[in-house]
Amino acid sequence: MKKIFYIKIIITLLLLIILGGLIVHYQQQPYMLITFVLMVTGLITYQLIILKNALNQSILIVEAIGNEDLSFLNAKNYQQFDSTYQYRLEKIQHSFSRIKKDSIRQEKYLDWIIENQDVGICTYDENGHVFHVNSSFKEKVNLSVLTHLKQLTSKTAITSDLIQKAFNQNALELENSNLVLKARQLSREDQTIFLLTLQDISNELEEKEHLSYSKLIRVLTHEIMNGMTPIISLSDSMLMMMTDEENAPLPLENFNQKIINTNVKSIKVINSQAEGLMNFINIYRSISKLPTPKMKEINVDNFIQEELNSFEEVIHNQDINIDVINVNKVEVIHAFDPTLIHQCLHNIIKNAIEAMSDVNNSKLTIEFEKKEQLVIHITNNGPMIPEEELKHIFVPFFTTKNTGNGIGLALCKQIARVHKGSLSVTSVEEKTEFIIKI
Structure with missing residues (x-):
């Protein structure tokens, strides 16, 4: 195509040179001069028309390609282009056809993925x-x-x-x-x-529920076994002292005061362990069946201040810096059960204060904000809770303390749930944060 273009230019230039020479040669003959000028003008006009048509065709082709319209490639229109143009346009047509097929194939593939x-x-x-x-x-x-x-x-x-x-x-x-x-x-x-x-998320919920039950069963098994082991051991010892080799009761004269005293002590221990197990069962019942919340409109700022007042002495003794932040900066009134939320806040604040017992410049921050829910952030700068403990922190009866029964935070989570809310915790170095949403 380039060769044809250059050949046309060379021929045109040669014709112009020849015509120019003829004009100079016949300049004394006006009619011949006019004839040659008209021929030059006609030749230039012809070349301009060809150039304009080619330019118009190129513009139309570019616009058609831009609009993804290849109708100009039909058999009738093909005759307007020379063989070189036709070859190039065929390549464009094949490229467009391939791209379109690939696009349709990808679209069908994506549709299939989405549908399934x-x-x-x-x-x-x-x-x-x-x-x-x-x-x-x-x-x-x-x-x-x-x-x-x-x-x-x-x-x-x-x-x-x-x-x-x-x-x-x-x-x-x-x-x-x-x-x-x-x-x-x-x-x-x-x-x-x-x-x-x-x-x-049914499967995820079932999996979490199963995991929670597994953790709870492990804890229950541990607590019950701890309570039952001394009962079984002491009752076996008592039976050995009070029966013969065939497990028949011994006559009364075989029992002296020492045996009686030993058995009385054993019975007291058994009674104590039984009471402990009964207390354990009652505690479990308390967290598994919370009462329906009795909702009241409460001033949140005043409620938190009253809660902190109950820790006034220990806060003073540990020299804890307290910061209460109302993000809304206006009076916040929210409906919740004050008795249950008091229990929840009390447990979390108590744990935070205990966590900072050996911390210098200890600080407790309580930040609250009301949007669609009331969100309370309780943050302390105590030591980080290890990741393994964090996984079990809301499991009933799980505790790392020497005292306590490990139901405080489990109860807090249940209280948040009965308020159609949630309780979560994060812990990093020098920052542990509990987030209550109710």
């Missing part, structure tokens, strides 16, 4: 028009057809407010179900796309 996900997936635009929704999503919301977001917000429990909360919180656990709603905003070229996902 257990997670429900739905995408929609700013106007609520649904681009794509997989079967899992429709099944989870109990809709056979979903073409617009209004169908979702009007016919299911997933309201517009819940979707907005999911965008704000990244993930939202739906009430009365084991579904978690997540929302994301994505940008694609000049278009904004919104992504909703619904995930069934």
